[in-house]
Amino acid sequence: MKARKIKLAVWICAVAILLVASLLVPAAEKTETVQEAMRDAVLHDTNRISLFGLKDVNPGLISAMTVTALLLVLAACIRIFVIPKFKYVPGKFQMLLEQAVGMFDGMAKSNSPGRSGFLGAYIFGAGAYIFVSTLFELLGLQATTTAGHMITLPAPLSDVNAAIAMGCLSYLAILAGGIAGNGFKGVGSTLKEFSLPISMSFRLFGALLSGLLVTELVYYYVNLSFVLPVIVGVLFTLLHALIQTYVLTMLVALYYGEVSEVHEKKEKKKKEKAAA
């Protein structure tokens, strides 16, 4: 009982000391105003990072490449060390992997029963990318800009270029499904949804950017840095990751299923005529 009281007192003292210290110690001199920071978060025209000395790119691209590398390394490790040891009665991690694969496979099969192979693989990749890349901003990895400043790498999809790439690729995947399912007619039915790439791109961009801007705002002011980041930084980001993953994969699966569905109206009519 006494030991517990001592631990509690130590913890309260530590919190109080850190609170007072963080309020008394002056913050580092800001290199940019909040307006500049938020403008840069949207446009990425100030803080750029050199891509292997070849070209200056937005930090989002570096984040995307880092996420890809992390995911591929993790996948390779799982492939080499975990999957060969899979059992018919799964453990916790195996169950998690099977649940993830089974969820996207099931989504693909339920939306496009005839052509679920490619769709399942695509939405699995897209889902993993959106989920991990959204959570990536929580890691707070640092990078040096071309101007020599240190910045935290943002979520890749808060970069409009990444969102456009994702939207357009998703649209192309849907188009491929349309061609595979219905040939030229599939192209027509896909082109009817011409607003899809724009809506998908900007939905992702808007969602991720809003999160980024709120986070930037919260972290810009010291006074907002108590308690609030736990909600904004962790809970919102986690929810955000789940919702955006679900929305994009579900939309792709729905549209893919719709355009790749084989229509047999003409054949039926011909058969009816022949029967008459």
Added chain:
Amino acid sequence: MNIPLNIDWQQILLHALNFVILVGGLYFLLYKPVKKFMAQREAHYRDMDEKAKQTLEEADRLKEDYQNQLKAIDTEISQKKAQAQQEVEQSVQQQLADARTQADKIVADAQKAADRAHEKMLTEAQKELTDLAVEATKKLLFKENGDAYDQFLKLAERGERHA
């Protein structure tokens, strides 16, 4: 041309390339092997299920066979029972007939024995009657001459000898 929002086609393509590499890598490293394993397990359990069904069918068939055999055995048993019953009845009838024959024989023998006894008794009775008649005759004869014993005693008293 200055594109709004700092859109850069080259970076879009780089993002697309990055994403395509990721999708391909994840497909070959994670999605395909896990799906393959899941399909393999599904096939394993389907096989087990089919085998169990086959075993159940086999068991049902065996059960039906045994039930048929039991039915056949029951029929056979009832037939044998009926046959045995019939045989027992025949045996009983035979034994009854034998007993009756034996009883008739015994009765006949008894009748014969009784007849013989009757004959014998009659003969003895006749003989006895004859003896009685002789005795009576003798008595009658002795009565006329007095009692022989008394005569003897009288003679003895007189010291004479009976002639």
